Amino acid sequence: MIEVKEPKKELPIIGSIKGMFAVAKHLFQKPVTIQYPEERPYEPDRFRFRIFLSLDDCVGCTLCEQVCPNKSITMQRVERENPRNKRKIYPDVNFGTCTVCRNCEEICPTDAIYLTHVFETARTRNSFTYSPEELALPEDEVIK
Ligand code: SF4
Numbered sequence: 001m002i003e004v005k006e007p008k009k010e011l012p013i014i015g016s017i018k019g020m021f022a023v024a025k026h027l028f029q030k031p032v033t034i035q036y037p038e039e040r041p042y043e044p045d046r047f048r049f050r051i052f053l054s055l056d057d058c059v060g061c062t063l064c065e066q067v068c069p070n071k072s073i074t075m076q077r078v079e080r081e082n083p084r085n086k087r088k089i090y091p092d093v094n095f096g097t098c099t100v101c102r103n104c105e106e107i108c109p110t111d112a113i114y115l116t117h118v119f120e121t122a123r124t125r126n127s128f129t130y131s132p133e134e135l136a137l138p139e140d141e142v143i144k
């Protein structure tokens with residue numbers, strides 16, 4: 001049988017004093033919160049999020065679509081002249097399911113698709129999917 005130990009009893013005032021010490025200890029420390037967006041958060045070098053696509057470099061090989069573990073990439077037909085992409089297919093990306101694993105970037109034979117530090121991708125539309133053309137735009141030019 002397991003013996004259950006009674007917790008040590010202490011005067012209620014001791015708990016209050018400990019609480020006051022805990023508060024006092026943090027009073028003069030620098031806050032960990034920042035006034036975003038006026039202040040920018042610290043971004044580690046290896047932080048990555050928003051995916052970009054170079055339409056000129058994409059050869060439509062579909063490797064990025066095949067390697068994506070979350071099926072976040074679907075190839076789409078885009079009517080544009082590109083002698084390197086005869087089938088005229090380019091990836092879109094659903095950022096609602098993308099887990100930023102970088103598989104697509106690593107497998108791409110032409111470095112056409114790559115992740116960046118950009119992370120402010122909030123949208124009012126009910127879709128997190130960026131078309132190939134939107135992936136090629138700077139974030140502030142994407143219609144949200
Ligand atoms: S980063 Fe990973 S999850 Fe996101 S689109 Fe690329 S392969 Fe898919």
Ligand code: SF4
Pocket residue numbers: 057058059060061062063064065090091107108109110111112113
């Ligand atoms: S982005 Fe890269 S991996 Fe994906 S279809 Fe284009 S060339 Fe192939």
